[in-house]
Amino acid sequence: MRKTIKFWAYPFALMGISIFVISSCSKDDSSDRGVYVGSASRGDLVTFEINKTDKTYSVDNETTGASESGSYTIMDGELDGIYKVSTGGHYFYAVELDNQALAANFPSGHAENKISFGVSSSINNVGKESQIAGNYIYIHFCNSAIxxxxxxxxxxxxxxxxxxxxxxxxxxxxxxxxxxGLTPLAPEEFNTSLPLSSGDLQGSWSVNGDDKAKLNVGIQGTQYTGFSYTSGSSATFLLDMGTGNGYILGLKIPSTTIPIAQLTGTYKFVGVVEDGKKLGGNALIKSDGTGTCALEIDGVLSDNEYFENITQCPHLPNVLYADHFDPDFPTYQGKAYFVLEGDIMMYFIFDNEGLFNAYGAGAKMN
Incomplete structure (x- = not known):
């Protein structure tokens, strides 16, 4: 029997879902405000503003011209620190990382935007080209059939x-x-030498000298908007692929092998399941190859899902895969992927037939 996964949408670094930004706050003298620029899963350019003093938010969709706003609460207990919004009879969630990035599944100006990701508008990428350069594993957050x-x-x-x-x-x-035209391949089977010397798509990139959080990206004659966030422990590459085509979110692949112990910890995340429901969650990844998960979908909490046999991909050291279990459905066994870079994570979950069930993004939070 097919079921909707309750799981937080484990951190797998791949696909196109309109994902909320983990972002750095831009502050003024009157309030603790964070402004984040990024993309949503329809391929819309969006700006989020989080006012931590008033616990309010607003979203401006540059593509559609629509705006959303409201108030949020901060969850406690197992989901402590996740932002929660109630509107239209449903619940939505967001995770903010160190005032630098934001991941969210709030309403964002179009019904097809399921999840969004953004970075602080105050980021200045000028002079950081060498930090941005590298190899990234990405998930394409998008609503299209593959x-x-x-x-x-x-x-x-x-x-x-x-x-x-x-x-x-x-x-x-x-x-x-x-x-x-896309070759099926599991991340654990990837063995291509990096950096790539060719690809299905080839283009150019540079930092936008006027809007310094953004990147100018040209691919086969078309201009796209990219974003980057780099820190001492993390590097992300976000590329809006245009209306109807979602966005790709990439996390930098380490150049050397890293012990799995460096990837363990508690991650808070937001996600979307295959039937469109929105979730916020908390995943614990342990060094013994096991993990647990608590998540809330549309206001209902579940905390009994777990995973076993957590393993690193041989040629993608920051990508983990695991068996995922839900005791409420004893015959069900799926597969979860987590993509981790510093404090940022993405995830993917599949059912026992190998079909997508959930994905999302989040951060390691103390």
Whole structure:
């Protein structure tokens, strides 16, 4: 029996879902405000403003011209620190990381925007080109069918080179490659040498000199808007793919092997399940190869899901995969992927037939 996963949408770094930003706050003298710029899963450019003093938020959708606003509460207990919004009879969630990035599934100016991600508008990427350059594993957060089925998703590799060139190599999580041309490949099977020297897509990139949180990206004659957030422990590459095409969110791949102990910890996240429901969650990844998860979907808390056999991908050291279990459905066993970089995470969950069930993003929070 197919079920909707309650799981927080484990951190797998791949696909296109309109994802809320983990972002750095821009402050003024009167309030503790965070302004974040990024993309939503329809491919809309969005700006989030979080007022921590009043516990209010607003969202401006640059693509549609629509705006959303309201108030939020801060959750406690197992989901402590996650922002929660109640509107229209439903609940939505967001996670903020160190006032630098934000991931959210709030309403964002179009019904097709399921999850969004953004970075602080105060970020200045000028002079950080060498920190941005590198190889990233990405998830394409998007509502489109891949290889003939919306429950297949796209993930892949972006090589962002210091000379201003970038290459993108996409893969599918399943399906017939003859339908949209994406080769099915699991992350644990990836073994291509990096950086890429070619890709299905090739383009150029540079820092936007006027709007310094943004990147100018040109791919095969079309201009796109990118965003980057770098820190001592994290590097993200966010690329809006245009209306109807969602966005790709990439986390930098370490150049050397890292012990799994460095990836363990508690991560708070937001996500979307395959039937469109929104969730906020808390996942604990342990060094013994096990983990637990608590999540809330539309106001209902579940805290009995777990995973076993957590394993690092051989050639993608910051990508973990695991068996995922839900005791409420004893015959169900799925697969979870987590993509981790510093304090930022993404995830993907699949059912026992290999079909997509949930994805999202979040952060390690103290």
């Amino acid at each position: 290889n003939g089925n919306v429950r297949n998703k796209e993930w892949g590799i972006v090589s962002v080179l210091a000379n201003g060139t970038l290459y993108i190599k996409p893969y599918a999580t399943g399906g017939d490659p003859g339908l949209s």
